[in-house]
Amino acid sequence: MTKPLIETVALVAGATRGAGRQIAVQLGAAGATVYATGRSSRAGRSELDRPETIEETAELVTAAGGTGIPVRVDHLVPDEVRDLVARIDAEQGRLDVLVNDVWGADPLITWEKPVWEQPLDAGFRTLRLAVDTHVITSHFALPLLIRRPGGLVVEIGDGTKAYNDENYRLSVFYDLAKTSVNRLAFSWAHEVRPHGGTAVALTPGWIRSEAMLEHFGVTEANWRDGAAKDPHFLISETPAFVGRAVAALAADPDRARWSGRSVSAGELAQVYGFTDVDGSQPDAFRYISEVVDAGRPADVTGYR
Numbered sequence: 674m675t676k677p678l679i680e681t682v683a684l685v686a687g688a689t690r691g692a693g694r695q696i697a698v699q700l701g702a703a704g705a706t707v708y709a710t711g712r713s714s715r716a717g718r719s720e721l722d723r724p725e726t727i728e729e730t731a732e733l734v735t736a737a738g739g740t741g742i743p744v745r746v747d748h749l750v751p752d753e754v755r756d757l758v759a760r761i762d763a764e765q766g767r768l769d770v771l772v773n774d775v776w777g778a779d780p781l782i783t784w785e786k787p788v789w790e791q792p793l794d795a796g797f798r799t800l801r802l803a804v805d806t807h808v809i810t811s812h813f814a815l816p817l818l819i820r821r822p823g824g825l826v827v828e829i830g831d832g833t834k835a836y837n838d839e840n841y842r843l844s845v846f847y848d849l850a851k852t853s854v855n856r857l858a859f860s861w862a863h864e865v866r867p868h869g870g871t872a873v874a875l876t877p878g879w880i881r882s883e884a885m886l887e888h889f890g891v892t893e894a895n896w897r898d899g900a901a902k903d904p905h906f907l908i909s910e911t912p913a914f915v916g917r918a919v920a921a922l923a924a925d926p927d928r929a930r931w932s933g934r935s936v937s938a939g940e941l942a943q944v945y946g947f948t949d950v951d952g953s954q955p956d957a958f959r960y961i962s963e964v965v966d967a968g969r970p971a972d973v974t975g976y977r
Contacts, residue, residue: 676704676738677924682765684708684757686748686810687775690725691882692829692912696772697730699916701739703924705770708761709734710746712777721777725883748775748806751813758813768817770923773857774829775806778850779884788845796846803850807857815865822869825928826861827919830854830876834935836958840966855935862933871928874935877915878957879908904971908960914938914949921945953977 678700685697689711697709709730712719727743734741744760746753761768778799783791807828818824832842834855842848858874865872879885881896889899889906899906918938922928925945939956941947948954955977964972 678739678920679704681705681769681923682708682761682767683770683772683923684710684761684768684810684814685772685774686710686746686806687773687777687829688730689713689719689727690723690730691776691884692877692880692915693772693774694725694730694733695912695916696774696827696829696919697741697916698733698737699913699920700770700923701734701741702737703920704739705920705923706740706742706765707731707734708742708744708757710744710748710757711775712745712747714743714745716745719777721780723883748810749801751809754809754813758817762817767821768814769821769823770825770827770919771811771814771818772827772829772919773807773810773854775810776803778802782844782847784843784847786844791845799846800850800853804853804857807854811857811861815861819865819868819870824865824868824870825923826858826865826870826872827922828854828858828861828872828874829915830874832876833937833940833958834874836962858935859933866929866932871922871932873922873928873931873933875915875918875922875941876935876937876958877912877918878910878937878939878955878960879906880915881909881911885909900971905960905965907971907973908955908957908964908976910938910949910955910957911951914942914947914955917947917949918942918945921947949977 688709731741731743781795861872915938942954960976
């Protein structure tokens with residue numbers, strides 16, 4: 674197999690599960706050396722108290738054909754992030770791809786309640802996890818990334834800028850977090866462009882993360898049964914789909930054309946030709962806009 678990223682060093686911040694895990698794995702499948710970071714390790718779980726660990730992610734990266742290196746890091750602690758980047762520099766002497774995927778705030782969100790009914794502590798913790806972590810990580814990692822021209826920064830969020838600009842995202846704190854991530858990519862693009870770097874905001878669609886599969890009471894093997902709970906679930910995608918989107922960006926010598934832009938995995942699939950694991954190309958945000966938000970019956974024909 675061709676491995677276009679065989680000499681690439683990547684840091685996936687927030688790689689324990691979900692999108693981050695498969696972004697790390699798909700970069701590994703393309704040959705990259707991937708530092709997979711997060712708070713949940715075999716030494717102890719994060720506040721989410723879920724079983725996935727960064728060690729598992731790193732093993733999956735290596736099994737896919739890359740080199741996975743797990744590092745337990747709390748990206749809200751500057752000293753830990755500084756030490757992480759210093760380690761990457763000492764071991765590799767370079768950083769080619771930075772993926773800011775840290776989130777971990779789902780249990781903190783109070784959905785569809787006005788701000789005066791929102792618990793402030795949980796709301797501000799959400800913003801710390803979703804925004805501050807990305808800024809802290811970029812503060813320390815970007816100087817290493819821009820040392821060589823061609824570096825790529827990917828901000829992972831939920832919703833393209835075009836979609837989020839027109840739609841309230843069900844909670845003021847969630848809305849603010851996800852619009853902020855898109856703006857960060859725009860800012861990073863401005864800052865790394867003079868050094869030959871690229872920054873992109875990238876959103877998956879309705880992602881079948883470990884937690885989402887549990888919520889619907891299904892597994893990846895029978896995920897379509899989740900349509901009994903919500904028929905629109907048929908537009909959902911595996912985390913590998915957005916992982917392949919990041920790998921495609923990283924392997925594109927002309928990736929600077931995307932710099933400062935906000936795109937979805939479905940949009941990039943139409944350009945690069947990658948598919949989800951079932952061979953389909955789900956275009957979730959077009960589906961959400963044209964079917965879900967329009968109140969039309971569930972029908973994924975023409976959308977995957």
